[in-house]
Amino acid sequence: MVNFADDAPGYLTIRVSAPDGPMAELADVEAWTAREKYPQIMSGGSPVFGVARERPQGGWELLSSMVDVCPQSAREHLGMLCREQAAKAGEAGDAESQQRYAALGERLDWEKIDEVELDARYRVVRAERHIRSGPDGPEPPRPSDPDDHPERDSADPHRRDRTEDLDPTAGFVMDPARPTGMSEGILKADLLQLRPVEGQFPPEVHEDALRASLTHPGVVLLPAAFTVAELVGSRWRPGGMMDAPTAFQARDILSMRLRVAEPIERGLSSEQRVRYIEAADQLEAEQAYELAVEDRFLRIIRVERAVRFGPDGPEGPRPSDHDPQDPCMVLDQRLRAQGVVLDENTPIVLDETAKEFQRLFEAEMARRGKPVQHAEDDGE
Template sequence: MVNFADDVPQYLAIRMAAPGGPVPEIADVEAWTARERYPRILSAGSPVFGVARERPTGGWELCFSIVEVHPQSAREDLGMICREQAAAAGKSGDTQAQQRYLAVAEQLEWEKIDEVELDVRYRVVRAERYIRSGPDGPEPPRSSDPDDHLKRDIADGHDPADGFVMDPALPTGVSEGILKTDLLQLRPAEGAFAPEVREDARRSALSHPGLVLLPPAFTVAERVHGQWRPSGMMDAPTPFRARDILSMRLRVAEPVERRLTPRQRARYAEAADRLEAEQSCELTVEESLLRIIRVERAVRFGPDGPEGPRPFDPDPEDPVMVLDQKLRAQGIVPDEDAPIVLDESAQEFQRLFEAEMDRRGKPLPRLEDDEA
């Protein structure tokens, strides 16, 4: 089923088709049910950034998971891609391409650049984050969401966004198409966002009027005294990863950050044990209710492809060589060989982290292995 005439620009079209099998059909039904149980669509907070490359056959492909909080972190990922391309060119004997790629990588160390051209165009892209909410709070994961509960190693874990093809011309299910329409109409509320952020959104609606939905991400929300709030935990690619990160936080980060007593630490560890044993999406710790929640992510598209960072997106980080220059101007000369001195809290965090990795039976990375 095609809902628009063929002469509509691809980035503006919302094409919907019948599900192509039982799994997509179940996902579409669950998405429709979610509209009824969780009718409100709310901002999930700050956008996230990643790197995508233009495909010769159409659309753009994500090079990594799209989780960076600031654009500069994605630019550093882009610099890494440049150096990988340079290494591949050098191995094949193409020294001219190798030098060109290295020159771009070095430029990224000095300048905030959001697009480069190597073999194809690479761009830092921006994704907005949303959650659905209803009378009982934010939406948890759906049964049709891909998971990877049989794997624990992050390097081997499943991430549906890695390599995901963003192409507005591809058809979607009916519920997903309706969600696109809903998201395109959302605007930052006056009073809840700064005027410059709202102006950014207005310009974006004109310059990038299309939308592509990414695979959902998962994080944790916390209900304290009847009010839901974000936990501050980073997005995870699957529900299992979100539980895994939450378990680590309960055993390692929370005791340090909240300065828990030994009795409280025991309760948090017991809660982490329950989380791992039951593989549930909700957990009560003392007076707080924690819930794994589903985060919708959307990238805006225009005539030239996906949207990059906006002028008023927080971008506090400097390119690595600019930062080095600033430190040297202050009389601070970075010494990579100098021992790292940890304060008391950092030492406690390291001790708990090492204990948790030992409990999981996971070896810690060694510096000698990285240097070898």
């Protein structure tokens, strides 16, 4: 690891400083312990995308959770920001700016654009996902990781008096020149050296990674995210769940899946469904990180996320990134050419599988004290 001179570009620096408080010191100790217990750094799978805004005082502020697995979802967020700025300009009587911002929003309905200029530069940014692993598998959440554990009414264990969901990435400022703890600084250096293994990935993925190491040689670590992995045979595999910003929310999503989605996806019998519900109850009651249900073993795991930086700021989507979605008007135009006309007033007819999913979802939301309005059954 290298500490560059004070006049080195910020994106080329890894500045190490002492922890600025007890919690930061605890987090640094836990990170060092994790290096010993989970020494292997593995790819966490597909990258994720979000939107960031350049700050006049330096750095880039995240405006969305870094959970989108395709760049187009982040581009749609850019379009929303353009329309918000157009509305603000209209309220301020600035017709010229209103027209310019609205035109940018319309372009994003038709084109794949990864950066726009509004009151500042806004950019779709890309983050790599990594997982620490050791002899007992991938790393679970750490005690110092921020969480949003709800206070429950002791008289009713199913009632949730939960606070607003915590997302540590909300408003997070990415600045590679900011000082970091020793363990985080070492992790930055480790991640900068990682490359897709040639022959195990398509050539274009390997080439893009090598190019990024030259165009964006710096790195910023984002707050950790959390997801689920499943032990299948002797190997851990993704649990089919998107990243969550806290361990509690990962448990919450897993509980929902066990009660709603997996009974349908796996075609569970009535007896099996009871066992899945019992497992979900145990997961919630114990606030556990691991779960056994029938012959399955699942674990909530910690995901490290890193954004590469260069002289012009954070890295955007790469040409080789999975980007199958089209802008909304391009999709609408294609469907119309195929004779499919989308009409929001057309009733949606649910098949039996969808009806079952709706029933289980509404029952679960009612259990959580958040009943949803029943949709009209247009299939009858």
